[in-house]
Amino acid sequence: xxxxxxEENMNYWDxxxxxxxxxxxxxxxxxxxxxxxxxxxxxRSVADSDPVWxxxxxxxxxxxxxxxVGNQPIHQLLSxxxxxxxxxxxxxxxxxxxxxxxxxxxxxxxxxxxxxxxxARALTIVWGDTPRYWRWRSDSGSRFGKAIELIxxxxxxxxxxxxxxxxxxxxxxxxxxxxxxxxTLYGFEDLPLEISVGITGEESIKRNVFVDPExxxxxxxxxxxxxxxxxxxxxxxxxxxxxxxxxxxxxQNPRTRKDGWLEIELAEYYNKEGENRELEISLLEVKxxxxxxxxxxxxxEIRPMGGK
Amino acid sequence: xxxxxxxxxxxxxxxxxxxxxxxxxxxxxKTTEDNEEFVVEESVAIMSNVIKNMVEDGCASSVIPxxxxxxxxxxxxxxxxxxxxxxSDEKVLKxxxxxxxxxxxxxxxxxxxxxxxxxxxxLLDSVTTKVADMIKGKSSEExxxxxxxxxDLSAEEIEESRRENCWTRxx
Numbered sequence: 001x002x003x004x005x006x007e008e009n010m011n012y013w014d015x016x017x018x019x020x021x022x023x024x025x026x027x028x029x030x031x032x033x034x035x036x037x038x039x040x041x042x043x044r045s046v047a048d049s050d051p052v053w054x055x056x057x058x059x060x061x062x063x064x065x066x067x068x069v070g071n072q073p074i075h076q077l078l079s080x081x082x083x084x085x086x087x088x089x090x091x092x093x094x095x096x097x098x099x100x101x102x103x104x105x106x107x108x109x110x111x112x113x114x115x116x117x118x119x120a121r122a123l124t125i126v127w128g129d130t131p132r133y134w135r136w137r138s139d140s141g142s143r144f145g146k147a148i149e150l151i152x153x154x155x156x157x158x159x160x161x162x163x164x165x166x167x168x169x170x171x172x173x174x175x176x177x178x179x180x181x182x183x184t185l186y187g188f189e190d191l192p193l194e195i196s197v198g199i200t201g202e203e204s205i206k207r208n209v210f211v212d213p214e215x216x217x218x219x220x221x222x223x224x225x226x227x228x229x230x231x232x233x234x235x236x237x238x239x240x241x242x243x244x245x246x247x248x249x250x251x252q253n254p255r256t257r258k259d260g261w262l263e264i265e266l267a268e269y270y271n272k273e274g275e276n277r278e279l280e281i282s283l284l285e286v287k288x289x290x291x292x293x294x295x296x297x298x299x300x301e302i303r304p305m306g307g308k
Numbered sequence: 309x310x311x312x313x314x315x316x317x318x319x320x321x322x323x324x325x326x327x328x329x330x331x332x333x334x335x336x337x338k339t340t341e342d343n344e345e346f347v348v349e350e351s352v353a354i355m356s357n358v359i360k361n362m363v364e365d366g367c368a369s370s371v372i373p374x375x376x377x378x379x380x381x382x383x384x385x386x387x388x389x390x391x392x393x394x395x396s397d398e399k400v401l402k403x404x405x406x407x408x409x410x411x412x413x414x415x416x417x418x419x420x421x422x423x424x425x426x427x428x429x430x431l432l433d434s435v436t437t438k439v440a441d442m443i444k445g446k447s448s449e450e451x452x453x454x455x456x457x458x459x460d461l462s463a464e465e466i467e468e469s470r471r472e473n474c475w476t477r478x479x
Contacts, residue, residue: 016417016420016421017421017424019424020420020421020424020432020436023432023436024436024439024440024443025440026440027436027437027440027441028440028443028444029444032440032443032444032445032446035446035447035448035451036443036448036451038448039448039451039452039455039457039459040452040457040458040459043457
């Protein structure tokens with residue numbers, strides 16, 4: 001190989017047809033495409049191009065956007081002839097509220113996989129329509145503008161259902177309860193919620209989850225006001241002995257999200273390509289018999305594993 | 309000096325024997341850059357859309373000239389097409405492709421340009437996937453090195469790009 005030939009090879013990349021470069025970048029990930037764009041101006045124009053970012057957008061993105069309600073950032077963007085990259089970033093940064101305002105859709109920025117949150121209104125909440133048990137409230141902190149507050153129940157049962165055809169194919173998903181405690185949070189300290197995630201009617205993954213893992217340690221020796229009803233939390237009258245922190249070590253702690261809400265991981269679900277089933281997420285606490293109170297629920301989120 | 313390459317049965321020594329044998333149709337491809345000739349089964353050659361069109365237009369009897377593709381690249385391409393015509397087991401093909409594409413960037417780009425020019429979709433897809441895998445997860449500097457691209461951005465441009473794309477920083 002003479003010197004001339006090796007010099008030629010130095011410029012090989014410039015000789016590649018743009019279509020080839022676009023093909024290569026399409027086979028990487030959105031993150032990689034942004035890094036490739038930093039390489040040189042010529043490569044940047046290809047790495048930022050519509051064919052590349054169209055390949056990162058989910059195939060049904062137009063249909064999902066058409067289901068958006070009201071006036072959201074996406075509508076302003078659409079009127080300004082956005083590039084596919086602009087659309088992608090908007091869907092990643094601004095969850096889109098769809099379907100009568102009870103569901104939201106967004107993209108996991110790193111992978112382009114679809115994320116959904118079922119708002120409280122989209123969930124089946126047992127006793128949810130009885131204000132002495134659960135109360136609806138408008139909530140500017142919720143992307144849906146509303147949330148449901150647990151006033152007091154003995155029987156805690158919530159179900160969320162979503163069609164798997166909405167989810168990205170061949171993707172491992174994790175589900176979360178998105179919520180906030182109020183100052184009157186109690187009844188959950190030593191009782192886990194029994195979680196079940198799986199296809200309706202089929203075998204599901206079962207977990208126990210504590211929405212108040214610190215509660216046991218924090219609430220010892222505190223007398224709580226008696227609640228209405230036949231059952232009352234007699235633990236208030238009988239202070240708990242100090243619970244060693246090691247007991248809490250195996251309880252997963254709720255995480256604070258960027259939007260200020262808390263989330264607790266429920267269970268995972270692997271979505272196969274091309275399936276159209278109903279995924280059911282259930283949260284139950286119906287065995288303790290005690291009164292529980294003090295949660296504000298925004299919804300149930302499902303997003304790819306490893307995504308934030 | 310013309311070199312005559314036989315892809316196929318190594319025992320056959322002359323073109324006549326090939327013409328007389330069986331029902332297989334054979335074509336001669338000639339790379340015009342370096343005048344290498346390749347005798348190939350038609351079923352293998354038509355994996356290239358360009359050659360397929362030429363055959364359908366009736367150039368089958370004469371030598372098919374192939375510009376822009378060098379002899380050694382042509383040889384590799386024919387090897388690839390032959391394997392993909394003969395083998396139907398997905399797993400075997402995957403292993404073959406992995407071994408076959410175990411090349412440096414220059415050879416890969418050679419293949420890519422040729423596959424693109426000859427419109428051989430299967431080969432083009434394999435090579436682009438391979439190059440994509442090489443750059444996945446790498447930093448911009450590493451990508452620049454792998455692809456041997458000169459960095460002609462000014463310091464300001466680099467900084468501006470970095471700010472726009474700051475969410476791609478490796479965490």
